[in-house]
Amino acid sequence: xxxxxxxxxxxxxxxxxxxxxxxxxxxxxxxxxxxxxxxxxxxxxxxxxxxxxxxxxxxxxxxxxxxxxxxxxxxxxxxxxxxxxxxxxxxxxxxxxxxxxxxxxxxxxxxxxxxxxxxxxxxxxxxxxxxxxxxxxxxxxxxxxxxxxxxxxxxxxxxxxxxxxxxxxxxxxxxxxxxxxxxxxxxxxxxxxxxxxxxxxxxxxxxxxxxxxxxxxxxxxxxxxxxxxxxxxxxxxxxxxxxxxxxxxxxxxxxxxxxxxxxxxxxxxxxxxxxxxxxxxxxxxxxxxx
Numbered sequence: 001x002x003x004x005x006x007x008x009x010x011x012x013x014x015x016x017x018x019x020x021x022x023x024x025x026x027x028x029x030x031x032x033x034x035x036x037x038x039x040x041x042x043x044x045x046x047x048x049x050x051x052x053x054x055x056x057x058x059x060x061x062x063x064x065x066x067x068x069x070x071x072x073x074x075x076x077x078x079x080x081x082x083x084x085x086x087x088x089x090x091x092x093x094x095x096x097x098x099x100x101x102x103x104x105x106x107x108x109x110x111x112x113x114x115x116x117x118x119x120x121x122x123x124x125x126x127x128x129x130x131x132x133x134x135x136x137x138x139x140x141x142x143x144x145x146x147x148x149x150x151x152x153x154x155x156x157x158x159x160x161x162x163x164x165x166x167x168x169x170x171x172x173x174x175x176x177x178x179x180x181x182x183x184x185x186x187x188x189x190x191x192x193x194x195x196x197x198x199x200x201x202x203x204x205x206x207x208x209x210x211x212x213x214x215x216x217x218x219x220x221x222x223x224x225x226x227x228x229x230x231x232x233x234x235x236x237x238x239x240x241x242x243x244x245x246x247x248x249x250x251x252x253x254x255x256x257x258x259x260x261x262x263x264x265x266x267x268x269x270x271x272x273x274x275x276x277x278x279x280x281x282x283x284x285x286x287x288x289x290x
Contacts, residue, residue, distance in 0.1 A: 071128070071162060071163075071201060071202040072159075072160050072161055072162060072199060072200075072201055072285065073097055073161055073162055073163045073164055073199070073200060073201075073202060074095060074096060074097040074161065074164050074197050074198065074199060074200070075097065075197075075198040075199070075200045075282060075284070076097050076282070077198060078096075079094060079095055079096055079193070079196070079197040079198065080094070080193075080196045080197070081093065081094045081193075082094070082189070082192040082193045082196050084185065084188055084189045084192060085173075086173075086177060086181065086185045087173055087175040087177060087181075088173025088174055088175060089170060089171065089172055089173035089175070089177065089185070090170070090171040090173065091168050091169070091170050091185055091186070091189040092115065092118075092168070092169045092170075092171075092189075093166065093167065093168045093169070093189040093190055093192060093193035094111065094166070094167055094193055095164060095165065095166040095167075095190075095193045095194050095197045096164070096165055096166075096197075097163060097164065098125055098127055098163055098164060098165040099127070099128075099163050100127060101125075101127050101135055101137075103165075104125040104127055104137070104165040107165050107167065108121065108123045108125075108139075108165065108167055111123075111167040111169055115169045115171075118169045118170060118171050119142060119170065119171075119172060120141050120142050120143055120148070120168075120169065120170040121141050121167055121168075121169050122138075122139060122140055122141045122143060122148035122149050122152060122167070122168050122169075122170070122186060123137075123138065123139045123141070123149060123152070123165065123166065123167045123168070124136075124137070124138040124139075124149050124150075124152040124153035124155075124156050124165070124166055124190070125137055125138075125156070125164065125165035125166070126153075126156055126157070126161070126162055126163070126164060127162075127163050128162045128163050134162060136153060136157075137153075138150055138152060138153040143170075143182060143186075144179060144182065146183075147179055147182035147183050147186065148168070148182060148183075148186040149186075151183045151186050151187040151190075152166060152168060152186055152187065152190040154187070155187050155190045155191050155194065156190065156194065159194050161194065161199070164194075166190050166193055166194060168186055168189045168190055168193070198284070199284075199285040200282035200283060200284055200285055201282075201283045201285055202280050202281070202282060202283075203252070203280070203281055203283050204252075204278050204279070204280060204281075205234070205250040205251065205252060205278065205279045205280075205281050206250060206251050206252070206253065206254050206256065206275070206277075206278055207236070207248060207249070207250050207275070207276040207277050207278060207279055208248070208249045208250070208251065208256065208259070208273055208274065208275060208276055209246055209247070209248055209249075209273070209274050209276045210246065210247040210248075210249055210263065210271050210272070210273050210274075211244050211245070211246050211271070211272045211274075212244065212245055212247070212267055212270060212271050212272075213243075213244060213245070213270065214240065214241075214242075214243070214244065214245050216267055216270065216271075217238070217240070217245035217247070219266070220247070220263075220266050220267055220271065221235055221238060221247060223262075223266040224247075224249070224262075224266070227262060227266075232251055232252050232258075233249055233250070233251055233256075233258070233259065233262075234249065234250045234251075235247055235248075235249060236248040236249065236250050236279075248276065250279060250281075254275075259273060260273065
């Protein structure tokens with residue numbers, strides 16, 4: 001009889017798991033020896049890690065839509081590693097935010113380097129592309145075709161997450177699982193990692209700069225933070241100079257209709273408000289998806 005156990009561990013314990021608990025890879029496997037590294041852009045371990053700027057770049061319009069409102073993805077923070085054991089095979093899974101294909105491939109490469117003695121590092125990702133349909137990729141990484149990456153991609157699609165990558169690393173336990181067993185194990189491992197990850201919705205905040213004399217800055221900032229009318233106004237930053245103070249504010253809409261009359265009353269008409277672009281912010285998703 002097969003026995004499955006599940007354990008969730010934080011990613012910060014990953015190094016300890018690698019050095020002290022990871023067994024040597026058995027010479028047996030449920031599949032033929034892995035093929036040479038693919039040159040496909042979604043699986044090639046030799047793909048160079050992109051710059052920090054490239055990894056942080058976000059495409060704002062998933063599914064070709066005009067707006068990032070409702071865009072469900074993972075928080076940028078490091079996510080936990082989950083572990084599933086099936087007939088002594090260990091499946092270590094982790095998901096991450098990936099705003100570009102390069103960032104997704106870099107995450108897959110890091111999984112390979114974190115667990116270098118594992119034979120299989122199967123993966124799937126969906127990356128939003130502005131003005132077009134999302135890019136979807138998956139890799140069986142040496143497992144029988146269609147038993148790992150494809151099922152993981154189906155699980156990822158079912159969550160509604162965009163710009164997300166999930167990797168499942170397998171240590172073979174000496175017992176063949178069969179095609180159906182592999183599909184179930186990789187699907188469940190991916191689902192556990194995605195359920196354990198912190199989800200957010202991306203929303204647009206409209207930015208404004210407000211210039212006031214230093215003598216009024218404290219009173220004005222306190223009034224903005226404390227006024228019920230300013231419930232949707234956030235003071236993002238305050239910059240002090242010798243002759244003026246600049247406050248950066250944000251609002252959920254581009255009109256900010258409540259701001260002018262509020263500022264007029266707080267500053268006796270001396271505050272000058274100017275639009276300053278937009279910012280993408282993360283709104284935590286309530287964990288009722290688990």
